[in-house]
Amino acid sequence: MNRHFLTVGAAVLMSVVLSSCAVTGKPAEHAEAVKPPFDGHTSQNALDWQGTYQGVLPCADCEGISTQITLSPNETYVLKTQYMGGSDKAFSQKGSFVWSQNGRVITLDGINKAEALTQYLVGENQLTQLDLEGNRITGGLAEHYVLKKVVKMPIEDKRWKLVELNGQPVKGTAKTHYLVLHSETKQVEAKAGCNAMFGGYEIKNQFQLTFKQMASTLMACENMATEDAFSKVLEMADNFSISGDKMSLNKARMAPLARFELVKPE
Numbered sequence: 001m002n003r004h005f006l007t008v009g010a011a012v013l014m015s016v017v018l019s020s021c022a023v024t025g026k027p028a029e030h031a032e033a034v035k036p037p038f039d040g041h042t043s044q045n046a047l048d049w050q051g052t053y054q055g056v057l058p059c060a061d062c063e064g065i066s067t068q069i070t071l072s073p074n075e076t077y078v079l080k081t082q083y084m085g086g087s088d089k090a091f092s093q094k095g096s097f098v099w100s101q102n103g104r105v106i107t108l109d110g111i112n113k114a115e116a117l118t119q120y121l122v123g124e125n126q127l128t129q130l131d132l133e134g135n136r137i138t139g140g141l142a143e144h145y146v147l148k149k150v151v152k153m154p155i156e157d158k159r160w161k162l163v164e165l166n167g168q169p170v171k172g173t174a175k176t177h178y179l180v181l182h183s184e185t186k187q188v189e190a191k192a193g194c195n196a197m198f199g200g201y202e203i204k205n206q207f208q209l210t211f212k213q214m215a216s217t218l219m220a221c222e223n224m225a226t227e228d229a230f231s232k233v234l235e236m237a238d239n240f241s242i243s244g245d246k247m248s249l250n251k252a253r254m255a256p257l258a259r260f261e262l263v264k265p266e
Helices: 002-024 028-033 225-236
Strands: 051-057 064-071 076-084 090-099 105-108 119-123 126-129 146-149 159-165 177-182 187-192 196-203 209-216 239-243 246-250 258-262
Touching: 051 126, 064 146, 159 225, 187 225, 196 225, 209 225
Parallel strands: none
Antiparallel strands: 051 064, 051 146, 064 076, 076 090, 090 105, 105 119, 119 126, 126 146, 159 177, 159 258, 177 187, 187 196, 196 209, 239 246, 246 258
16 A cells, blocks of 8 residues: 555656656747747837938839938928939929838838839838838848938038138138038038039048039139139048037048038027
8 A cells, every 4th residue: 555655656756857847948949939028119119210211222124213211200201213224304202101010110101002112111220121012022132122321420411611721711701611511412512702612522431521523603703712722622631520519621631621610500
């Protein structure tokens, strides 16, 4: 009788031990399949998604589609497209967009889905165009379906008054001697006397800055030495430095070519 109880007790004990091992010794693949609890963070509420995104999207019958999408805080968009390699005509469309339930994907309203893809995955400083089913586009061209956010540099979209040129002080006002970099168009507007200067610019990283295809009006003005010197500075400059409301254009590690002061809005 005692032997029977011992046998049953041993069996029960072995069963408990095996059950304990089954619980604590889960297969690795089962553990990985357990999803962490949702923490409430989405692209919609956790990312700084407002702004302008641009890039060249693939095109079946052209060199590419130059695309720019601006997303506003009131959940409206402006879409600008241009088919490269053909007509120079640019298309612009405005509308509203809606977020998906998971707060990660936006859909542009007012666009015929038969003519263009309308869904974009919102990531950190980028939009990824999705296919008609809302899935990522795979294959060799996958990386070309990404639009990058245009990040403004601290010197852009501000009026800088020219106060020094090649180490010499410059006399003038914020209306006659200035520099403005327009971030949306990447166009420069400048003046150092009576003629307006204009062209393009490129900021490659935090400090590198180059001006390109510069031109100016051709008014005959008195004492154009300052204008000529400023024009040469814009051709030579390859970087900038900024400290508070002071900015300078430089060439390599040479002394600053030109110094500016920020013009504060009235």
